[in-house]
Amino acid sequence: MRLRAGSFISAVPAPKYRGYWYNPMRMRQELEQAVARVVRDLFGVNMSVELTRPDEQFGDYAANVALQLAKRLGKNPREVADALAVKTRENLAETVREVSVAGPGFLNLTLSDEALAAALQAEPTRPWQGKTLVTEYSDPNPFKVLHVGHLYTSVVGDAISNLLERAGGTVHRVNFGGDVGLHVGKTMWAILQALGGEYPDKLAEIPEAERSEWMAENYVKGTQAYEENETAKAEIVAANKHVYKLFADNDHDSPFARVYWTCRQWSYDYFDAFYARIGTQFEKYYPESETAPVGLKTVQEQLEKGVFERSDGAVVFNGEKYGLHTRVFINGEGLPTYEAKDVGLSIKKWDDYRFDESIIITGNDIVEYMKVVLKAIEQFEPELAKRTVHLTHGNVKLAGGVKMSSRKGNFLRAVDVLDMVAAASREINPEVGDDAVLGAVKYAFLKQRIGADIIFDPKESVAIEGNSGPYLQYAHARARSVLARALGTPHTADALSSGTLEPDERSLLRKITEFTEVVERATSELMPHHICTYLYELAQKFNSFYEHNRVIGSGEREAARLALIHAYADILKRGLALLGIAAPDHM
RNA sequence: GCCCGCGUAGCUCAGCGGAUUAGAGUGUCUGGCUUCGAACCAGAAGGUCGCAGGUUCAAAUCCUGCCGCGGGUACCA
Numbered sequence: 303m304r305l306r307a308g309s310f311i312s313a314v315p316a317p318k319y320r321g322y323w324y325n326p327m328r329m330r331q332e333l334e335q336a337v338a339r340v341v342r343d344l345f346g347v348n349m350s351v352e353l354t355r356p357d358e359q360f361g362d363y364a365a366n367v368a369l370q371l372a373k374r375l376g377k378n379p380r381e382v383a384d385a386l387a388v389k390t391r392e393n394l395a396e397t398v399r400e401v402s403v404a405g406p407g408f409l410n411l412t413l414s415d416e417a418l419a420a421a422l423q424a425e426p427t428r429p430w431q432g433k434t435l436v437t438e439y440s441d442p443n444p445f446k447v448l449h450v451g452h453l454y455t456s457v458v459g460d461a462i463s464n465l466l467e468r469a470g471g472t473v474h475r476v477n478f479g480g481d482v483g484l485h486v487g488k489t490m491w492a493i494l495q496a497l498g499g500e501y502p503d504k505l506a507e508i509p510e511a512e513r514s515e516w517m518a519e520n521y522v523k524g525t526q527a528y529e530e531n532e533t534a535k536a537e538i539v540a541a542n543k544h545v546y547k548l549f550a551d552n553d554h555d556s557p558f559a560r561v562y563w564t565c566r567q568w569s570y571d572y573f574d575a576f577y578a579r580i581g582t583q584f585e586k587y588y589p590e591s592e593t594a595p596v597g598l599k600t601v602q603e604q605l606e607k608g609v610f611e612r613s614d615g616a617v618v619f620n621g622e623k624y625g626l627h628t629r630v631f632i633n634g635e636g637l638p639t640y641e642a643k644d645v646g647l648s649i650k651k652w653d654d655y656r657f658d659e660s661i662i663i664t665g666n667d668i669v670e671y672m673k674v675v676l677k678a679i680e681q682f683e684p685e686l687a688k689r690t691v692h693l694t695h696g697n698v699k700l701a702g703g704v705k706m707s708s709r710k711g712n713f714l715r716a717v718d719v720l721d722m723v724a725a726a727s728r729e730i731n732p733e734v735g736d737d738a739v740l741g742a743v744k745y746a747f748l749k750q751r752i753g754a755d756i757i758f759d760p761k762e763s764v765a766i767e768g769n770s771g772p773y774l775q776y777a778h779a780r781a782r783s784v785l786a787r788a789l790g791t792p793h794t795a796d797a798l799s800s801g802t803l804e805p806d807e808r809s810l811l812r813k814i815t816e817f818t819e820v821v822e823r824a825t826s827e828l829m830p831h832h833i834c835t836y837l838y839e840l841a842q843k844f845n846s847f848y849e850h851n852r853v854i855g856s857g858e859r860e861a862a863r864l865a866l867i868h869a870y871a872d873i874l875k876r877g878l879a880l881l882g883i884a885a886p887d888h889m
Numbered sequence: 890g891c892c893c894g895c896g897u898a899g900c901u902c903a904g905c906g907g908a909u910u911a912g913a914g915u916g917u918c919u920g921g922c923u924u925c926g927a928a929c930c931a932g933a934a935g936g937u938c939g940c941a942g943g944u945u946c947a948a949a950u951c952c953u954g955c956c957g958c959g960g961g962u963a964c965c966a
Contacts, residue, residue: 357908366907366947373946405908406947443966484965616964625892633964640966669893670961696894697960701901730928738928749914750902754895755959762901767928768914769902776928784925835903838913842930849921849930856925889928 329421330363330819333394333411337365340389345375345382353411355816361402361410362418362812368407379407418811419798422869426821431470436655437463438647439663440582443480444569444589445489447518448576450698450758451665453716456582457747458695459663460882461830466661468880469825474585474655478647479573481566481589482549483640487542488524489517491534493561494541496520502560514572517565518715539635546637549591576716580740581882588650590643597646598638600682601631609681619678629674644675652686659689661828666694666753693828696755701762714758719743726764727772737884738772744883745771749834769838771883774874777841780848781871782887785864788854793864804859806847810866813843817873821880830881837877844870 330353337351349367356364368383375382383403390409391401400412413421439459442452459475467473480486497504508516527534544558553559570587577583601617604610610617610631617632619641631641638646651660662672672692680687700714723742727734746763750756766772803811816836824832844867853863875885 354907360908364908369907369946379946408908441966480966613963618963627892627962629962630964635964637964639964643966665960666894667960668966671966673893694894699959757901759901762915765915770914770928772928773914776926780926780929787925831903835913842913845929846931848925849927852925854925889926 361412363411365409383407415803416799421815424818426818428470433471433658435471436474436657436660438476441478445486448716449713454698454747457744464880465825476586477584478588482591487538489521490541491538492520492524500557513568593643593646594638597642601642621674626674661691663693695752698758699755701759737886741771741775741883742766748830751831774841778874778885779889781867793861795865797861797865810847
């Protein structure tokens with residue numbers, strides 16, 4: 303069998319292979335099966351073999367089967383490995399250049415250059431092909447400010463959605479937010495105080511540019527009053543009920559209603575502008591005012607069926623039966639709490655999409671809460687609960703351990719972060735574009751594993767060197783710049799399989815071929831940081847290669863090197879796209 | 890108290906069952922642009938992987954206990 307890599311330049315047709323059809327997409331699986339056959343033939347043991355990517359010095363793939371087998375067979379692992387190596391070398395002579403035994407008994411496989419080049423054709427698998435998925439994230443509340451946490455969760459949710467979409471899923475990105483609820487009562491109360499009463503016309507005095515900030519200030523004032531002043535607290539509770547009543551009565555005309563609707567719209571305008579700025583697009587927005595009635599009705603129905611119970615004037619779900627907390631779904635005022643609104647949201651999403659899987663992405667302060675909500679839903683809509691996944695990330699903390707709270711007003715707004723990074727970027731390059739700013743911010747958030755808190759150091763996050771978005775974007779632009787200079791030089795991937803590759807070339811090629819495996823892993827784990835780690839290693843590999851090897855004017859190596867750089871730049875661009883980061887040709 | 894999460898170089902993080910030297914970035918110190926973009930590259934220094942047991946041929950990685958930090962624990966979201 304002879305392997306030939308075709309071209310990865312999109313305009314060129316699919317590669318042709320000599321000999322029997324060889325599918326590079328399954329190279330790894332085929333190798334694993336081949337080694338498993340050797341194990342069976344030699345030792346009569348059936349076991350699945352897993353190949354891993356070892357340190358480059360050891361080869362392209364490694365298997366630890368000999369170590370696992372040794373004890374079972376009562377033999378020395380090196381002996382077992384040696385025997386496996388001989389036979390594997392024989393059976394895989396066409397694709398594998400070298401089979402060696404190292405360390406305690408690892409079996410290391412090194413592919414032929416042709417096989418490695420053929421692996422460029424591989425595409426990551428599409429496990430979500432044909433599936434309908436709903437991702438819900440960001441979830442800002444009208445009447446409150448967008449802080450750095452919203453920015454973080456939006457970036458994470460986008461990357462997750464991108465991964466699922468790439469994997470073949472039809473992804474519906476939706477957003478949930480509280481246009482009713484106690485926080486609205488607090489802000490409305492403070493707004494009315496500021497206006498000196500229910501005078502909607504006075505809202506016109508607030509300059510457009512200051513609206514979101516003005517509302518945020520009023521939220522903080524309302525919260526303080528709620529905590530410190532009993533009279534204010536009662537008024538806020540009343541304002542909260544009043545807001546619900548606006549929806550019940552479809553009231554758009556009373557003075558109170560006009561203040562509410564105007565300010566609500568200000569919030570949505572502010573959200574839209576922000577999402578546009580960071581390149582996020584939601585298909586649908588679920589305001590709590592829409593989910594609350596559905597949730598309320600559902601909880602009341604299920605109350606009669608015994609799923610929920612009354613307790614101290616409220617309607618609760620007794621989570622203690624399941625080792626969870628007991629939570630209030632309808633409060634003593636008869637209003638739905640966040641729990642009931644979430645029930646309503648789940649049902650609406652279910653009715654709208656009949657999804658295969660619904661993924662809710664939020665901060666991890668809500669994990670126990672969500673378990674209770676899902677357990678309650680499971681009682682009357684088990685299929686819906688089963689198909690819902692709650693994926694959580696940590697909080698964004700300020701360096702120094704200060705926790706930010708929009709309630710207390712000591713927070714960093716989302717736009718502050720973007721503005722800071724923009725300012726810092728401009729110091730390095732006065733003509734820096736939005737792509738680099740967003741690249742820096744998104745990458746800074748995504749490079750950490752999702753789950754734990756992340757530390758946001760305004761000074762450091764602003765740095766755009768080292769393991770950063772701009773580093774990758776710059777590496778990409780450099781590669782494109784070389785390719786642009788060599789426009790006339792043909793460089794299909796065939797150039798990589800004719801003749802022996804030099805060590806630096808092979809090393810870069812090897813790294814490029816890891817892309818499919820990395821994407822598959824990031825997708826199955828829903829962990830975008832694997833892409834970041836990989837892309838950074840890839841870019842380092844390229845930068846090193848580029849530093850030490852002439853490309854244009856390198857004579858007989860030129861075509862192969864250009865082909866390599868072309869493949870590299872394409873992969874880098876695709877990887878960044880999965881993260882929601884642009885890869886401009888020039889910076 | 891109970892439940893959940895986290896503890897890896899000064900700092901920020903990868904690694905989450907395997908390889909003699911536990912990897913990056915950053916910071917500190919050295920070198921490298923008359924040559925394809927130096928937002929780059931090459932190198933040095935820096936770690937009893939919170940502590941103690943256990944499982945395993947193999948543990949930063951799995952299990953148990955302890956310590957430390959954070960979150961949750963009925964009418965907030």
